[in-house]
Amino acid sequence: MNYRFAARMKRVPESFLGELFRVSAVPGVISFAGGLPASDCIDVEGIAEAARQVFAEEGRTALQYSTTDGYLPLRKFIADRYRRRFGLPATADEIQIVNGSQQSLDLVAKIFLDPGDAVGMERPGYLGAIEAFSFYEPVFHAVPLEADGPDLATFESVIRDHAPRFFYGIPNSQNPSGTTYSDRKRRAIAEILEETETIFYEDDAFGELFFDGKPRMPVKRYLPEQTLISGSFSKIIAPGMRVGWIYAPAPILREFNVAKQAADLHSNFLCQMILDRYLRTHDLDAHVRRVAAVYGEHCRLMCDLLDDLMPAGMTHTTPEGGMFLTATLPRGVSSMDVFHEGVREGVAVLPGVPFYVDGGGKETIRLNFSAVGKDEIVEGMHRLARVMHRLT
Numbered sequence: 001m002n003y004r005f006a007a008r009m010k011r012v013p014e015s016f017l018g019e020l021f022r023v024s025a026v027p028g029v030i031s032f033a034g035g036l037p038a039s040d041c042i043d044v045e046g047i048a049e050a051a052r053q054v055f056a057e058e059g060r061t062a063l064q065y066s067t068t069d070g071y072l073p074l075r076k077f078i079a080d081r082y083r084r085r086f087g088l089p090a091t092a093d094e095i096q097i098v099n100g101s102q103q104s105l106d107l108v109a110k111i112f113l114d115p116g117d118a119v120g121m122e123r124p125g126y127l128g129a130i131e132a133f134s135f136y137e138p139v140f141h142a143v144p145l146e147a148d149g150p151d152l153a154t155f156e157s158v159i160r161d162h163a164p165r166f167f168y169g170i171p172n173s174q175n176p177s178g179t180t181y182s183d184r185k186r187r188a189i190a191e192i193l194e195e196t197e198t199i200f201y202e203d204d205a206f207g208e209l210f211f212d213g214k215p216r217m218p219v220k221r222y223l224p225e226q227t228l229i230s231g232s233f234s235k236i237i238a239p240g241m242r243v244g245w246i247y248a249p250a251p252i253l254r255e256f257n258v259a260k261q262a263a264d265l266h267s268n269f270l271c272q273m274i275l276d277r278y279l280r281t282h283d284l285d286a287h288v289r290r291v292a293a294v295y296g297e298h299c300r301l302m303c304d305l306l307d308d309l310m311p312a313g314m315t316h317t318t319p320e321g322g323m324f325l326t327a328t329l330p331r332g333v334s335s336m337d338v339f340h341e342g343v344r345e346g347v348a349v350l351p352g353v354p355f356y357v358d359g360g361g362k363e364t365i366r367l368n369f370s371a372v373g374k375d376e377i378v379e380g381m382h383r384l385a386r387v388m389h390r391l392t
Helices: 017-024 044-062 072-086 100-112 127-134 152-162 183-193 250-264 269-281 284-309 335-345 374-391
Strands: 095-098 118-123 139-146 166-169 199-203 227-232 244-247 324-328 364-368
Touching (some): 044 269, 072 095, 072 269, 100 227, 100 250, 118 127, 139 152, 152 166, 152 183, 183 199, 284 324, 284 374, 335 364, 335 374
Parallel strands (some): 118 166, 166 199
Antiparallel strands (some): 227 244, 324 364
């Protein structure tokens, strides 16, 4: 049988994730390559009790079809949190629930992009966004990341010369670099985008996870009508529930709602109701502080071991929060060689190549510090050090 697939399938970059999952599942391999939150930080008992309450009191409602925009009490909770944390005038009508923030990537691209349209992205950029957007055949324009956010000269040039439909960025603890935008750059981005028709797509998957517990003001505060924010409970509650959201101006949400209805009718309503019950019977702020404290300890340990164990010429970012950091390899060392040698040594890392839409990444690797415990970090970094010293 000759299966005739759409031409777009040939234009989507080959995913590295299948190979990554394969090697990460090998017994004995310590994986710094994935993007999982810490399983030990998931409140299984609390979520189970919330589920029992929902089934006992509202089981038939929770198991029925619902509206595309999502469970209203949960949307109100999210809007209230934006008002309390940032002073943003969010309402439940501006919030729509999605199947994890990954679904937002697909649906935003679907409603904004025609083949050949320009999209702006960070360099390096989030692999999941690159893959999601690629299905709609855009032309990517990458803006290098500096220590405090995008290079503003390049950013302004991309906006002026290519008028992208949207610029996609992760201002808080960026994936893969761990970089956080300074407030100066957030304001500058807003100023550059004012009077243009480019949307700023603000992916805030990690904004709750700053190690110092202090929230950073979103770009949307400075550019309300041109910014949409996606958020997720995956990193702070449980990824298996697949509950995220988009916060956007009404004209965007109208189109988004049409696209989502066609995609899945609505997100998992049972999980929405369980999550809402959990959030209203537990202290989310206290839970987030505990998770961020664990990740902060893991990050500092990994950074210290990188400094102490690795060969000269290897550097790394030092995140303020989130789950990832990027290490730059010594001159002449290939990230793919590190990946393959690492698997043989019993440690998995993610090569930087898939994060670059315009080529690059051969000299970088992404490391996740959230998914494994301290003992595994110590052992895994010693294994990685052995690999690095062999390759240099």
